[in-house]
Amino acid sequence: MRCSMCGHESPAGSSFCLNCGSSLAPALAPTQLPPQGLPAMVVCGTCRGENPPGMKFCRNCGSALAPAAAGGRPAMAAPMPGPPGPMPAAMAALGGPMPGMPSGPIGGFPSAPPAGPGYGPVGGMPGLAMEPEPSGARVAQGSTIACPRCGTQTPLGFAFCQQCGLNLQGIVPTEAASSARPRGPVAVAPLAGRSDGPIDPHAGTIAQDEVSSGAAAAARAGAALRPHTGPGWGTAVLVNRDGSDGQRYTLSGEYVVVGRAGADIAFDDDRFLARQHARLERGGDGVVRVHPIDALNGVFxxxxxxxxxxxxxxxxxxxxxxxxxxxxxxxxxxxxxxxxxxxxxxxxxxxxxxxxxxxxxxxxxxxxxxxxxxxxxxxxxxxxxxxxxxxxxxxxxxxxxxxxxxxxxxxxxxxxxxxxxLIGPTVLRHGDHVRMGDQLLRVELGR
Known part of the structure; x- marks a missing residue:
């Protein structure tokens, strides 16, 4: 096989030139256009595998696929100008993940697809919104695999989920009875805010939410899981690292929970805090106590x-x-x-x-x-x-x-x-300092 870039002869069956590394297959074998009336196949820029139209990830290697061209031609890898680098130019042009690596976000929510032809909008309904398929291209029930991350039904034989890119090898195919009701993601609304569902006190202490700052972080830090009624009986003052006073949190109601997402006083970015780390409460005798909830890092x-x-x-x-x-x-x-x-x-x-x-x-x-x-x-x-x-x-x-x-x-x-x-519920006095995770709070009572 002669390289079109440098003219070097490489052994038959070689995918890349042994002299300059240029791709041999695309240059020698132009892509055949599909017959009139049939949908064009999408060529993966990483492994050169063909995929049905509308697919977002290659069913062979899991790499992200480029949108189909407007004229109905399949998306092909861009030619490599000059001597190629250590990685095919198609992979760099696509900006997708390495082969075999899932490209879905952490946390279980599907990310919003990029704009362009070949991608349908993702709504609040479960499953993946795709372009209409021909009637002959539909897969019978019982021959699909339900993605455990996003719930999308993927045809049997695909190595990766077509919605989030999760590796599906080793997952049992969906039965016919259960394939009619795939487990879809929660409505899109939770992506913009935080869920107020019940909190597991034994949840992990490693933060999985994206780090945020500014007014959004301050708003979430003071978000309450439940409404507080009655007058405030104290204030928790966040002490900054330089010793100055930071944000102030009003203590009211029967108790106030300190922790991560969903707590009354929430520090989402503190990976040393549990979701429910400690509880500040005032008893019927008017005495304020701190109750440690997390048994891993505790309260100091x-x-x-x-x-x-x-x-x-x-x-x-x-x-x-x-x-x-x-x-x-x-x-x-x-x-x-x-x-x-x-x-x-x-x-x-x-x-x-x-x-x-x-x-x-x-x-x-x-x-x-x-x-x-x-x-x-x-x-x-x-x-x-x-x-x-x-x-x-x-x-x-x-x-x-x-x-x-x-x-x-x-x-x-x-x-x-x-x-x-602390090893148990402890009485707090005015001016006491308590350390929870990486946060230092000063408790002021009667204010």
Whole structure:
């Protein structure tokens, strides 16, 4: 096969020139026009496979297809000017995904199709709005596959969904009884706003919504799932990273839920928050409490006074998440190992009364620091436990004391404070700071 670009002879059956990489098949085999009256096939620019008209994705490789030409001719790959690059020019012209990769959006909603011939408008009805097909091109019931993402019925034998591009290999075909009622997407309206359906408190904490900013984000942040009635009994003030006051949220009704999408106070972009993370409520006695709902990241309260440390207490100092553990009496005094009458030589024995376990995002541990003595200081530059790479720690941040019976932690006037994770409903006072996910809120009562 002779290349029309450089004249090099390539072995028979080659798709690309072995010398310059130019495509050989399109140049040697021009596309045959369909007989008069029959719909033109659409040629995939990636694999050169033919597809019926109206298809949005190639049924062989899943790549996006170009719209059919106005004159009824099939869409063909544009010729490659000059020496080609490492990728066929047709793929770059189409701007579609790589072969085998679905092009549908994350979240389960089909994206709006691009304007142009060959694409029908997507309405609120389930299924895909396509151009009318000839009567002979319709597929009988029981020979289609329902896409688990968008619900579109795709003919059997297609490797990818023709609506959203999802890989359909391995999915059981739709039965005749069920194919008449395909599961379609929800009405298009939720794409513009957020659904107010019931909230699962055990939903994942990784945000899947698109990041937004400006007035739209502020409007969603204050959107309430349920109407609040009655006068407000407090205000939650968002503390910015520079320490200044940010947005203010009125606390009213029986309770206010803090979380992600759908919560009364919503921070959609915080992937450390659950959909229902915590609840601020005022009881019949007029006392305001915070109820942690999420068991993964929990709720932390700023320690404005010495706090007793019990076994399992989790602390947040700077960016370090530390879990306090008491040491069992049998671990305090270690006896030297003797083998064949020889005692093992090692570091001098000490008698720790507790330890800090450093928790990492993977769920594992990093360092374990044993606590020895009556006072242990944590800081960035000075102290017994120093974290020099933590810019959120103060020079001398907090101190842990031990009187022989109980351990306490006291903040040493640090800039960012010392936080203790709550293990249950906790009473809040005016001016208390609570940290939920990556958000710091100051609670003001009676305002």
């Amino acid at each position: 309260r700023k320690a404005d006074a010495p706090i007793d440390l019990v076994d399992g207490t989790t602390l947040l100092v700077g960016r370090e998440v530390l879990r306090f553990e008491r040491i069992d009496p049998e671990e305090v005094k270690g006896f030297p190992l003797v083998r064949h009458g020889v005692a093992l030589f090692g570091s001098p024995p000490r008698e720790p009364w507790g330890r800090f376990v450093q928790l990492v995002p993977s769920g594992g541990y990093r360092d374990i620091r044993h606590l020895v003595g009556e006072e242990i200081v944590l800081g960035r530059e000075e102290g017994d436990l120093v974290f020099r790479d933590d810019a959120f720690l103060s020079r001398r941040h907090a101190a842990v004391t031990w009187d022989g019976k109980r351990a306490q932690i006291t903040d040493l006037g640090s800039s960012n404070g010392t936080f203790v994770r």
